[in-house]
Amino acid sequence: MSLARIALRIAAVEAIKGRTLVGDNVLDSPNGALDVQADGSLRSEEEKPFISIYTDSGKVENVASRQLNENGICDIVFEMGISQAMTDLDRETGVTSLVGIGVPASDRAFEFFLDVVQRQMFDALNDPEDPWAEIYRGLQYGIRKIEYAGARNTDDGQKLAGHQVRITLDLIDDPVRGEVLDDEAPFQKFLKQLEASSDPVYRKQGATIRSLITAEEESWQQIQRRQGMTADELLALGLGPVAGDDERATPEFAQGHLELPHRANVVEE
Structure with missing residues (x-):
């Protein structure tokens, strides 16, 4: 269910x-x-x-x-x-x-x-x-x-x-495990209602559901969970850890800088 x-x-x-x-x-x-x-x-x-x-x-x-x-x-x-x-x-x-x-x-x-x-x-x-x-x-x-x-x-x-x-x-x-829910999302509102309820059963259910979707994960891990991708498929998209990283802890590439040799403008006649 x-x-x-x-x-x-x-x-x-x-x-x-x-x-x-x-x-x-x-x-x-x-x-x-x-x-x-x-x-x-x-x-x-x-x-x-x-x-x-x-x-x-x-x-x-x-x-x-x-x-x-x-x-x-x-x-x-x-x-x-x-x-x-x-x-x-x-x-x-x-x-x-x-x-x-x-x-x-x-x-x-x-x-x-x-x-x-x-x-x-x-x-x-x-x-x-x-x-x-x-x-x-x-x-x-x-x-x-x-x-x-x-x-x-x-x-x-x-x-x-x-x-x-x-x-x-x-x-x-x-919701995918590790996904941060927007405060206005219907499922987040549902959980907040359970957690604020005077019914102890609802509060326990809310805590259980919250534990199922709460995790500290990288964005690429959430993508892999959502799509059910293999590690090779994820790598082929340029996401996740680099090949050979057995700990799967390589940080996501965020920014880079590339310098190209200067080339003078050439005017063709």
């Missing part, structure tokens, strides 16, 4: 959290929050309406040289679900209604609830004022397609409805 995918997923979670009818119950890669069984039935272990977010697939084509930091196309999946057990019961009237809406719990009300959550989710991801939403958008070059799917189940009298949104997008490349 690439670092940019991690960033994309966490940014989406934080941008959506507290902005929809599911409240803060926005989950990062949970196991089986909305699970379709082999017989086609739908299951969920969640106790409240939820949104779960995954980055479960991607593809890079026509890779330049031997680069391993390209992310290419990435799928980010949003699943949302609600069941009869996740509704509010008015003990005085005996009426069960949907959380946050107040309409009686029914099949069409479940679909209405999920459609509203989906719209709220999209609004949150494109919020121009939210820093996490800004990071989420900055981590991608554009969207290629959006796919929608729905499922519902009534086994054992337990009504359960779920929606899935799969967004296929062009994800930015991972």
Whole structure:
């Protein structure tokens, strides 16, 4: 899994959290929050309406040289679900209604609830004022397609409805180890958000990711890492250490001076 995918997923979670009818119950890669069984039935272990977010697939084509930091196309999946057990019961009237809406719990009300959550989710991801939403958008070059799917189940009298949104997008490349990130770069903003978080898990994740990309390296080493070049290929470009330098510590050539013998101007008749 690439670092940019991690960033994309966490940014989406934080941008959506507290902005929809599911409240803060926005989950990062949970196991089986909305699970379709082999017989086609739908299951969920969640106790409240939820949104779960995954980055479960991607593809890079026509890779330049031997680069391993390209992310290419990435799928980010949003699943949302609600069941009869996740509704509010008015003990005085005996009426069960949907959380946050107040309409009686029914099949069409479940679909209405999920459609509203989906719209709220999209609004949150494109919020121009939210820093996490800004990071989420900055981590991608554009969207290629959006796919929608729905499922519902009534086994054992337990009504359960779920929606899935799969967004296929062009994800930015991972930063190369040793590369100095610009303060305004989306990935740098992501790391700063993690490091400043009150969540100790986020702070630990931020420190781990920072350690993976921080290194004191020469510029030619970064080029070699980014392109996946061999030492001979690097030397053929006139970069890096000279041939025979076993320690690979030869400083990069920065400046030189060449003196040419004076030649008087010759005027041809």
